[in-house]
Amino acid sequence: MKGISRVLVANRGEIAVRIIRACRELGIESVVTVSEADRESLPAKLADRAVCIGPPAPMQSYLKVDTMVAAALGTGSDAIHPGYGFLAEQPQLAEVCATQGLIFVGPKADDIRKMGDKLHARKLVEGLGVSIIPGSELVSHLDEAAEAAERVGYPVLLKAAAGGGGKGMKIVEHPEDLRTVFDEASVEALSAFGDDRIYVEHYIPNARHIEVQIIGDRFGNVLHLFERDCSLQRRYQKMVEEAPSPAVSPQLREAFCEAAVRIAKHIGYENAGTVEFLLDQDQGRFYFLEMNTRIQVEHPVTEMISGIDLVIEQFRVASGDSFSVSQEDVRLTGHAIECRINAESPNADFAPCPGKMTAWKPPAGEGVRIDSHCYPGYFVPPYYDSLLAKLITWGRDRDQAIGSMLAALMDFTVSGVDTTIPFHRFIMKNPDYLTGQVNTGWIENSLLKEYEKNEGNQFR
């Protein structure tokens, strides 16, 4: 690959494995950074080289910009792939890479910054004629918040300006709850993002989360790869994703994709990105939510329906090439679903469950894909997020993809740590899910209650 012969993979877990495999396919050497807790990890075994960057705590390892850059320079790497999470949306890393002559496999620092500030992004997008959810400017005290909430209408969401990825949001159902929630939200925003700026947004109860995968090159071209439906969430964390969305008609799809491309083209966006929208199912309208300036966890469902390897495309555009395909050649074929298999106990309020994995028998078969860093005997460390694997199935249509997913879930054996597998089996058998009658609140408001009634027993 032009200009890239060795890549520093500045991440861990399944995404590090995913990136290392793409490197192998491209004939690029990979160096993976590991904390002390990840020395024996699968990425460390698969990469051409692993370098230890620090102790287990992310603040002292995976979140250290200077250490990552020193590791890249010290190992003779010419590029850094940040994966998702950790430093992926830290403009400082993209910036330092530029000054040190390293290729950052991701967007320009300035674009990360622009889209990272949610209020700035809203303004920019509104100026392009894309609807945004009725909301306020920054509110600095309670009176302003109350006024804004009255204007946009209850229920409202209090959102941290520096938030994102489902973090830093709180619902207020009634005016009398505003004071308490406002104080909580400010304190939380400050501690989580170091920034207590908050704004108010109208809350749409019957909404679907629809996002469009885009990728831009250095020449101002932007390609879209259709939408993903990520409406199945718990506490704003996605659990199941699929593509295409069962709620999106061809006309609506065109409108979503056109809006996403318009936004990306306007800022001259480079590399992979996702434009997120909320689809109000009662009003039949959609609104811009935010843009994520990274490869996303759920990118495989898009790969399965488009046949395009997004990580390889990331490397192509980062090296100054254009895409391997043109928009006219991108076809949506079949249906794909992804279940996030986490080390969490669905029967104990999804409490994280680290520990030693005594058995790990993932399913296989036609149209079944597993993205994972696990192996039998692996110790799931308690320092990082709980994602163990992404189980993805593809089918000619949605029914086939669901059937295949259920079969794969029944075939998936993990011992030693609790996982979300039983909960996913429950979802895949639920009539509302089968007919696509869901919204972003469905898991918490409806499914979890049913699951608790059943205690999930027959799904273990």
Added chain:
Amino acid sequence: MEDAFMEGIDQDDVIQILRMLEESTFDELHLEMGGLTLVASKSSKKASPVEGLKSDDHESTESGAAVEPTVQASEEKPNTPQPSDLDERGFTAIKAPMLGTFYSSPKPGAPPFVAVGRRVAADDSVCIIEVMKLFNTVKAGIRGRIAKICAENGQMVEYQQTLFLVEDLDEAAETGEEENDS
């Protein structure tokens, strides 16, 4: 996720956590959840703080909010050599407290901090590790005689990579002074 974890911890949880520590490769565990602090150690040895960091912001960032973890790691891996650092020939290793570029002398052209055969005291500087123009002086952390220099000038060293092997000079005196002895 975090909320769920914070809600409460009972005796079974503690036993499970201790069992996990037992099976893990770590020696110590520091766990803080809400008002609860759990500190557990496999052996009776106590970790001593990192020494020899001159201009690094390492220590001050430790209390910063980590984005990902629900459980904080054992924060300090001692730079000061521990009995476990003894290799088969009976040498003690001085290990890199961070990833960076190893420099054997204070500045280019200057004589190296130490050479093979040189006696060092715990407080003596032995090398510099540079991380993006930030120069961190590394102290020996142990007294003895430098038996081998394991890193190359100007090359990158990893976190916890062995930089020097140190030969124990006066075992009796050492043991007498050893604060970490159990």
